[in-house]
Amino acid sequence: MLPWLSDRKYQLLIESINKALPQNYDFEIIKTLTRLSQVKAKSVCLQFPEGLLAWADTIAFLIEEFADGEIDVFVVGDVVYGACCIDDIRAAYFDCDFLVHYAHSCLVKVSDMDVPCLYIFVKIKIDPEDFVKAIKNIIFMVLPDASGGHSKEATLTKLHLNATVQYIDVVHFAYRKLVEDGYGDRISIPICSPLSPGETLGCTSAKLNGNLCVFLADGRFHIESSMIQNPHVVYYRFDPFTRRMFLEKYDHQALYLTRNRVLRSVRINPRVPYLNEFTADLIVNVGCPRMSIDWGAESCHIPFISTFE
Ligand code: SF4
Structure with missing residues (x-):
């Protein structure tokens, strides 16, 4: 039960969750509303990965409609790639006093955020x-x-x-x-x-x-x-x-050969003469380290490496 809702309104909330959201995905609406009430949030920012944005509107509506008092809900429209994309800075920029991040592991501790944050893992029910x-x-x-x-x-x-x-x-x-x-x-x-x-x-x-x-x-x-x-x-x-x-299976041999080739090309031929888009000899990607691995050496015509490399 949520103490600020009448029995009838609470029942309506449960029915709305059951009707409007997929049954096998747990968006933890009750937990979210409880937490927002505890911190007395007035403005909340929601962050979803692409695959769940389809339900952002519904969840925003449920929060606005059933929250403990008036609350503004913002949905971040930028692409969210992974757990590292948690955007407490943007939430603070929007003047939000709370951030809810959906469907990723807690890679960044909530104690390190600029605004209070709740991770909703969106557990998927299977037998x-x-x-x-x-x-x-x-x-x-x-x-x-x-x-x-x-x-x-x-x-x-x-x-x-x-x-x-x-x-x-x-x-x-x-x-x-x-x-x-x-x-x-x-x-x-x-x-x-x-x-x-x-x-x-x-x-x-x-x-x-x-x-x-x-x-x-x-x-x-x-x-x-x-x-x-x-x-x-x-x-x-x-x-x-x-x-x-x-x-x-994973082709480790191909991985080592490819990455070795890229790294050696940085050392052996540090100046690539046929640059057209970039005026650089090397790109060091400070974001997701999987990009240089998954995109392959052919994705870029100058060496493209991660900070680990
Ligand atoms: S760095 Fe890459 S793999 Fe790691 S959480 Fe971010 S998107 Fe996912």
């Missing part, structure tokens, strides 16, 4: 038993061998469970189930600070000491981060929508 069943059916029957191939005789040293933040509860459910079923000594949920156990970002993933990882995600971007970090590990990805397990 966690499907995930457990898939792990048991597939992984424990066909284990990776030392060469990265598969054989029933190969030994599992440790199975790591990972996910994007939307599915982190499912990973913890699966861990508890597998421990109950006696697999506890060979299962782990890795931690990569500042993320919570099991979470992975495209730029932030744990070093794994086992030889197998099951990753719960609906795309390859996040699992690739872990695969780049751990070339010795065999990866399976459980797709939450098709409920199928996929063996995933």
Whole structure:
């Protein structure tokens, strides 16, 4: 219950959430309204990744309509690429006294923000038993061998469970189930600070000491981060929508060769004569480090490297 709403209005809020928002996505409207009431927010900024902007209008309406008192809601229209894009500076610029950031891990601590902030992970509901069943059916029957191939005789040293933040509860459910079923000594949920156990970002993933990882995600971007970090590990990805397990591969050799070639070109040929767009010999990307890797060496006609490189 929300103390400032009558029973009837609260019921209307619940019905509106159920009707207007997808049932399997948890936008945590009640928690948001409670928090806004606690901090006595008068003006709130909402930040969504592209894929969720379709619901921004509805969520803004629900907040304005059911908040504890009058509140202005702004939706940031700029593209939000990842957890690093949290824009407390813009929220402050809009004179907002609160920021709600949707669908990303807490990469930047709320204590480091210019305005108070709430992360809504937008957890996606799936049946966690499907995930457990898939792990048991597939992984424990066909284990990776030392060469990265598969054989029933190969030994599992440790199975790591990972996910994007939307599915982190499912990973913890699966861990508890597998421990109950006696697999506890060979299962782990890795931690990569500042993320919570099991979470992975495209730029932030744990070093794994086992030889197998099951990753719960609906795309390859996040699992690739872990695969780049751990070339010795065999990866399976459980797709939450098709409920199928996929063996995933990453071409580390191609990655090392390509990046090496780019870095060597910086040293060997520091002045590129045929520049037309840029008057520079080198671009050092201070943003997402995955860009130089994922876009490939051909994306730019002068060397394009990350700050790590
Ligand atoms: S992977 Fe890139 S976009 Fe995602 S949080 Fe890291 S730096 Fe940001």
